Amino acid sequence: MRQKITNYIRAGYSGLYLVSAEEQRVEAELKAIADQLEFNLYVWSTTSGLIGVSKPSSRECNDPLEALITFNELPEKTICVLRDFHLFLADPNPILIRQLKDVLQDAKTKNKTIIVLGCRLCLPPELEREFTVLEFALPNKEQLSRVIDGIIESAELKPLEDDVRDSVLDAASGLTTMEAENAFALSVVEKRHLSPALIAKEKAQAVKKNGLLEIVEAKESLESIGGLDLLKDWLVQRKGAFSKKAAEYGLPTPKGVLILGIPGTGKSLTAKAVASVFDVPLLKLDAGRIFAGLVGQSEANLRSVIQTAEAIAPAVLWIDELEKGFAGSKSSGATDGGTSARVFGSFISWMQEKKSPVFVVATANDVSQLPPEMLRKGRFDEMFFVDLPSQSEREAIWGIQIAKYRRDPKEFDCVQLARATDGFTGSEIESAFIDSLYLAFGNEKEPTDLVIARVLNDYVPLSKLKAEQIGSLRNWSQGRARPGTSPEQNERKLRKLAA
Template structure:
């Protein structure tokens, strides 16, 4: 990806080669003009002039006005006279209107380029949009991308150094690096505005880094195909010990500075298994515990009715995810969005290919949490090792997990500890319950207390009755459960405590063959 240093060097070579037209594509004209201004100071044998609506035509090194007419036609007329009178003159025009297509302006500019070529001159166009091909082919082009992490780090570090002694800061190198990674995807000016807003508090502490994501999100407004999920405190995963242990290692990798290595940030995890056992909750808990924003990829909003529309929307959504990184990207029930079928004119296959290409090639810190219930409809391409960092099978909670879940929801909804004897009885009676079943029952108990105005928790017998009235998913959908288990137990790492039937433990070094 071109950065400022490389763009600066390319511009130097184009100018030295006396290329008659240089098109610089960028949404940051200020950074481009700073680079050209620096080159004007270095290339003393050339003259550099810059046009703007507010200052008219000025000489770049002295900033002296050279024409009374501030309009673009006036600046072009002065350029024509200059080219006629001397060689090695350069004119810089940022944000010229009506040059995207063939127009009187673009044709006029093309004539000026031809004149410049006869006099060893150059015209530099700084444009955020494409330039008419008939004009662009008269010269060369270069693109200045948004600041890289290193460039953003230098910008933030310089600004913080300028405020030391005025603003109390405890940010260290790693904090500034995390801030730079958070703000990648926006312009340098936007990053400066965000940090300046943060500095007005009078201090900078490491916890302030998390606030940068909120400022960054406000810049993008409505994100195409992405829905920001508002997080609250208290997201806790009950059970799923194997998954939680694995995620703890990935948190370090997501926050580590990888600039001095060839290591890639984590790609994400695919959670398959029994409905109601914590797959969707895991996405929210990961984002909350890692202090990262959570975005949900809305595939219903991605799918369009016209050929190519769905692919375009998905590309835009994934590009936006890269820009708002670091973040957690949640794709709920991914099999419904990417299921292959013969009645969609190949749209599903193209979406799968586009998503997998992004998953393979993206280097942004976007941690994907994809969940699936109907594992039989998952496309085989999605399951190949290397797509996701790991694939976990989320089964019904075992006795140890059910005890943890019971204690968790008693504390959450009833504000009390469950008695050991009652806990043991409920662990036995909830065999076959999903985590959502246990959640729903204890939630109903809390509502019953509120409706009746009772402060005391119901007695043990009454609590047992609440649970006895529930028919769990394992009973109502026994056939589906058996199919899900038969698929997942041989193809994925168990998310919970492995049973004694030979299901392997998750390991960073373990590799599995997916049987399809």
């Protein structure tokens, strides 16, 4: 990053826009650059005016317009950081815009650079061409390691063993320097040492703050999923894909998987299990919230999600109900000035080009809502279709659900229960069992096959109500997506073959 900014300044770029929530770290970096280039560094804020950093000085020009005029008077070879200036650009006044353009024009000939520093991108169209936008990446492990050294020294802690240091670094990656410092300090106050678990918890809180990403503690493993043998095999095969060994072997990092299918068939469940297969953190993205109100905000949201995911990587990025987030992108031009289409485009190109070990698991019910580009080969490593569970799959699901609610599956006839629930999804089997528990509890008894049979009598599965929709999804997926279940496990197909 330092090299890149240095090059821009040396090449005479007069307007840079650095997006970062870490003022201190960015300014320290800029100070180093200014020193190296022998430039003067000034920092402006509306509260303290224009302060000279390289040669201490101070001018009272708290108004942004005044600041620009003062900048114009500064000598050649000057870098000036404008803190929070983006806030004046959110609803800009025409005079400020004109002044900024004039100043940038003039600066170009004099080796002067204005750097707008803000936590988000906010540029009116009039200035889009005047500024080069740079996303200041979150601190990498090396930088976080220095923060650890700092805290060890100041809190007089014992030096860390290598493996402990690694887990502390894993726990802290994805945090800003300041957030990491805070988390480390809290850990020292509460535990007298650096506790990866506590730091990870603080990170979960920090990541959640913008409402886009959430670190999910998933307890689900492949054993929690009944059936879906092909999907599971595929995942297990990629188990070690993020390891050093895999990289040395030359395996390309997997991009991700798209799981399509009928509601309640275990798509979200599988997504959660993926993180435990890979043994990496699970990040859940609320795709609907990417599209926030302000102009430019959606793009910034997506960038911040990608940045955090890449900093935490290796990680699984789970996008549940993909169609809800990206539905707008099909007809977007007409409705939102193309924002959804643009954001969607950036997402797709990130998927395509990403080198970082972020495995995307996307789930969707309604493919007709999804833009066709999303489904094209090469976006995801594989697309799976999850159908209604077969007889043997339902047997497995009954067993799993009964055990989940602390009853012994051996006390039940899972084969018969599976026969009685032909056309049920896994989620419906679960809810039928919960109903049975309630019924038995009301009668102060334990649930039995008989109690379940009574509940099933009144139960109409979704597949009966929505037969047509399910049929069309099934048709669509044929030849396009791989089935999650092998033919051997799927008697419906076997019956068809026999006929």
